[in-house]
Amino acid sequence: MTTYFAPHAWLDEGVTSNVRITVHSGRITAVEAGARLRGDVPLPGLVLPGLANTHSHAFHRALRGRTHDSVGNFWTWRERMYAVAARLDPDSYYALARATYCEMVQAGVTAVGEFHYLHHAPDGRPYSDPNVMGHALRAAAFEAGIRLTLLDACYLTAGVDGGPLEGPARRFGDGSVAAWAQRVAALPADEFSQIGAAIHSVRAVPGEALPEVVEAAGGRALHVHVSEQPAENEACLAAYGVTPTQLLYDAGALSVQTTAVHATHVVDSDIALLGGSASSISMCPTTERDLADGVGPARRLLDAGSPLTLGSDQHALIDPFEEARALEMDERVATMERGRFTPAQLVAALTGQHALGWHDAGRIAPSMRADLVALRLDTVRTAGAAPEQAILAAGAADVDTVIVDGRMIVSGGRHVLGDIGAQLHAAIAPLWT
Numbered sequence: 001m002t003t004y005f006a007p008h009a010w011l012d013e014g015v016t017s018n019v020r021i022t023v024h025s026g027r028i029t030a031v032e033a034g035a036r037l038r039g040d041v042p043l044p045g046l047v048l049p050g051l052a053n054t055h056s057h058a059f060h061r062a063l064r065g066r067t068h069d070s071v072g073n074f075w076t077w078r079e080r081m082y083a084v085a086a087r088l089d090p091d092s093y094y095a096l097a098r099a100t101y102c103e104m105v106q107a108g109v110t111a112v113g114e115f116h117y118l119h120h121a122p123d124g125r126p127y128s129d130p131n132v133m134g135h136a137l138r139a140a141a142f143e144a145g146i147r148l149t150l151l152d153a154c155y156l157t158a159g160v161d162g163g164p165l166e167g168p169a170r171r172f173g174d175g176s177v178a179a180w181a182q183r184v185a186a187l188p189a190d191e192f193s194q195i196g197a198a199i200h201s202v203r204a205v206p207g208e209a210l211p212e213v214v215e216a217a218g219g220r221a222l223h224v225h226v227s228e229q230p231a232e233n234e235a236c237l238a239a240y241g242v243t244p245t246q247l248l249y250d251a252g253a254l255s256v257q258t259t260a261v262h263a264t265h266v267v268d269s270d271i272a273l274l275g276g277s278a279s280s281i282s283m284c285p286t287t288e289r290d291l292a293d294g295v296g297p298a299r300r301l302l303d304a305g306s307p308l309t310l311g312s313d314q315h316a317l318i319d320p321f322e323e324a325r326a327l328e329m330d331e332r333v334a335t336m337e338r339g340r341f342t343p344a345q346l347v348a349a350l351t352g353q354h355a356l357g358w359h360d361a362g363r364i365a366p367s368m369r370a371d372l373v374a375l376r377l378d379t380v381r382t383a384g385a386a387p388e389q390a391i392l393a394a395g396a397a398d399v400d401t402v403i404v405d406g407r408m409i410v411s412g413g414r415h416v417l418g419d420i421g422a423q424l425h426a427a428i429a430p431l432w433t
């Protein structure tokens with residue numbers, strides 16, 4: 001048993017001072033406010049529940065600082081992403097994912113949703129173990145000390161027109177929903193990783209195949225890219241006469257287990273379907289701005305009934321606090337109003353562990369998993385901030401301590417695996433030579 005002492009902690013009732021948190025076997029067993037430090041492990045600053053990164057493509061980390069030198073758009077960016085995808089094998093994927101997940105933990109993330117579609121060998125043929133790339137991700141997460149929800153994506157076609165996967169995209173596809181489901185069924189879950197499912201998008205899974213994917217997902221977390229780009233909407237309307245959200249709804253793909261990723265270009269009826277089904281949303285503001293996607297209707301989606309969560313997606317930045325700040329700031333720019341979200345609503349978005357199937361995480365309360373993130377309040381960014389508003393001033397570099405399932409993975413701002421910058425460099429440099 002270990003007891004931690006927090007000068008300030010973000011509890012269900014809000015920021016509370018002088019909190020003792022008792023942890024036993026990876027769980028919080030007691031939370032005591034108004035306590036006095038007496039032989040506890042002291043944590044600095046403001047202690048938050050574990051943050052959830054609900055949308056990650058680990059290998060996109062290799063693109064950071066490599067795609068900003070020219071104009072272009074999502075589609076030209078995707079050409080470079082495909083070039084990196086073509087070079088990865090299970091060993092290099094493991095090294096890159098491990099370093100990327102370490103960067104996440106160092107930023108306060110205790111669980112990641114990996115939207116996984118880089119499945120097969122470069123020519124599209126399965127490896128001798130067809131799940132070897134998924135195993136690489138699971139091993140990487142375990143080593144990095146982060147919980148993983150592996151959202152294995154069904155990816156069948158190159159576009160809404162149903163064209164075949166070509167070039168690097170051949171690695172993504174299993175050929176049929178049945179083959180995808182059979183492969184995913186061979187992936188085991190454990191205490192620190194779950195196997196979820198994903199529909200890559202309505203571009204990659206034909207409408208008639210969607211119900212079969214939903215059935216195979218079987219009530220597990222189901223994620224899907226939705227309306228990140230207007231072109232997806234136009235193609236979907238041309239092919240099916242309905243929006244991507246409506247197509248998903250008609251297929252039974254929207255439910256409380258579902259997370260719609262981006263939902264940038266959704267119309268009023270889409271918002272009603274997403275909210276009415278209590279589907280969660282994974283907003284990825286730093287990616288959406290980097291790719292010039294646009295600003296999605298976050299506040300309206302929340303008001304309609306969709307819990308908001310946050311993802312770093314292509315990892316142009318891994319900083320959950322910047323994602324949360326962007327959620328609010330993008331709304332301000334779009335609506336010319338301040339205070340679109342309260343700090344408590346932003347913390348709820350930061351801790352969206354439910355969207356990854358971790359319903360026993362994301363709060364500092366008895367019986368919850370012992371995920372604790374201590375944010376310093378005495379750095380050049382956070383000094384002077386009121387604890388209640390510190391998340392709007394903080395950045396990833398202000399994270400001092402990260403405890404995941406009761407294990408201290410980051411202390412004094414350093415990951416137990418050492419120099420993560422060096423590990424990222426070692427993993428990424430060979431991909432560009």
Ligand SMILES: [Zn+2]
Binds near residue numbers: 225313
């Ligand atoms: Zn994505």
